[in-house]
Amino acid sequence: MMRTLSDMHRVALVVTDGTPLFELAPPCEVFGIDRSDLGVPWYDFAIHGSPGARIGGLFRADTISSLETISTADTVIVPACRSVDEPPPGDLVDAVRSAYDAGARIASLCTGAFVLAAAGLLDGRRAATHWAHADELAEWYPSVKVDADVLYVDEGQVLTSAGKAAAMDLCLHLVRTDHGAAIANALARRLVVPPHRAGGQAQFVAAPVPDGRDHPLAELTSWALARLGQPLTVGDLARQVNVGPRQLTRLFIAATGTTPLQWLLVQRVYRAQELLETTDDGIERIAAACGMGTATTLRRHFSKTVGVPPDSYRRTFRAGRISA
Structure with missing residues (x-):
């Protein structure tokens, strides 16, 4: 059973010879810097692995703890492998499995994800990895339900992400799970990254949103976020950028991997999370403030997106514990 938030301070980042540099940066930035000025106890972060492991082909790590000690951590983060053409190191697989068994x-x-699969932690579970290696993961570990399209998958005690920027998305998701949307959003603003990209968002989109001078969605999303309490429609959004509803939908899918209405719904749920964490407002008032209209509508969409009803979500964070 996973530990409660009061215990969830020790984060172990695993480093082995050949670990790519890029995937090490997000967990170091998110968990390795003291962020207690955000108003919550921050994480006790340590790097574990083999002394002298070469990182990204550029330098060697010589100030790390041993792999055997990751079993005392509360969260273990396993970055990308040096290569998926060879089995993961046996000592790493054993250490990850031991940490999992310890909770x-x-x-x-x-x-x-190949390390987690080799440890048997993904058997029967959905899992994400870089889209370029999804077929290999599915072939080598047929009991894993590989999802090649999403940014990350949260299966409770086991979480997996796609490559590169999705690593930051998953790290922020962990902070959001532990400390709530308000803290995660505040951290994202400091890092100058999007506050939340849902795990189900597509890994690959045809055109990322550039600045406002070149793409109508750049300013539209900010405009919509400032008006979540209003009953916005696709037509309202389309008129704001002087395009038709069908063209807007095409632009949204190309830039975000989702439709305007689905994007808007998810943003309303995230706003509700913040209000549940930071105010004493009743569910009806929160439903109106985030554009859901009624408490019934909010409860339905909130439960489907977050996994628990709004009332339970509020009690979880007021009690200072992680939701299972």
Whole structure:
């Protein structure tokens, strides 16, 4: 069973010879810097692995703890492998499995999913990895339900992400799970990254949103976020950028991997999360403030998106514990 938030302070980042540099940066930035000025106790972060492991082909790590000690961590993060053409190191697989058995939350970034699969932690579970290696993961570990399209998958005690930027998305998701949307959003603003990209968002989109001078969605999303309490429609959004509803939908799918209405619904749920965490407002008032209209509508969409009803979500964070 996963530990409660009061215990969830020790984060172990695993490093082995050949670990790519990019996937190490997000967990180091998110968990390795003291963020207690955000108003919550921050994480006790340590890097574990083999002394002298070469990182990204650029330098060697010589100030790390041993792999055997990750079993004392509360969260273990496994970044990308050096190569998926060879089995993961046996000592790493054994250490990750031991940490899982001890109750640690295990998260993989990019091809780190191959380590979790080798440890048997993904058997029967959905899992994400970099889209370029999804077929290999599915072929080598047929009991894993590989999802090649999403940014990350949260299966409770085991979480997996796609590659590169999705590693930051998963790290922020862990902070949001532990400390709530308000803290995660505040951290995202400091890092100058999107506050939340839902795990189900597509890994690959045809055109990322550039600045407002070149793409109508750049300013539209900010405009919509400032008006979540209003009953916005696709027509309202389309008129704001002087395009038709069908063209807007095409632009949204190309830039975000989802439709305007689905994007808007998810943003309303995230706003509701913040209000549940930071105010004493009743469910009806929160439903109106985030554009859901009624408490019944909010409860239905909130439960489907977050996994628990709004009332339970509020009690969880007021009690200072992680939701299972």
